[in-house]
Amino acid sequence: GENVEQHPSTLSVQEGDSAVIKCTYSDSASNYFPWYKQELGKRPQLIIDIRSNVGEKKDQRIAVTLNKTAKHFSLHITETQPEDSAVYFCAAKTAAGNKLTFGGGTRVLVKP
């Protein structure tokens, strides 16, 4: 089955700096890659996603890049703010299984 690795597990940045989180996946059939932000005790919230036919997608301060050949994708957050502090998860989904496989998560702390 699919295996998703995520790095780093923790990330501390100064407010205003950029944060980058990287994920790799194993199943070349995966075609959908969402990123979620989860606050303590809450459900994951979709912040951005990318399909396998696209290499990059941007939404204001958040961008995601995908390298299908290398089977890795990354989340970029620019101009970080304290409210960006949370746990971020990458995930991968295949069209056939329709189930999400999550990375291990990255705890992001933005220091004011």
Add this chain to the structure above:
Amino acid sequence: GAVVSQHPSWVICKSGTSVKIECRSLDFQATTMFWYRQFPKQSLMLMATSNEGSKATYEQGVEKDKFLINHASLTLSTLTVTSAHPEDSSFYICSASRQVKETAFGSGTRLTVV
């Protein structure tokens, strides 16, 4: 967008008892729902895929007799933790997808077994 409701949001039960968690898709029909377990400071781990009208598909290492899943209608899946023990204490989350992109999560259930 797709909305999934999950109840209860938290529950405390005694060891040896059973607990039922409900997951409902409010504005769409979900032939498939998913159940995840999340331990503190860890990722969401898929437990099982709930299929309407048929048996659930369990991930490797998940005891199907302990975690009973019923998906009797297109809008409701239930997870019953049977003979709960303290090590079953966790955050349980369900999800359903209306389309490939649109995965909606329930609000989660914090289970504490004492």
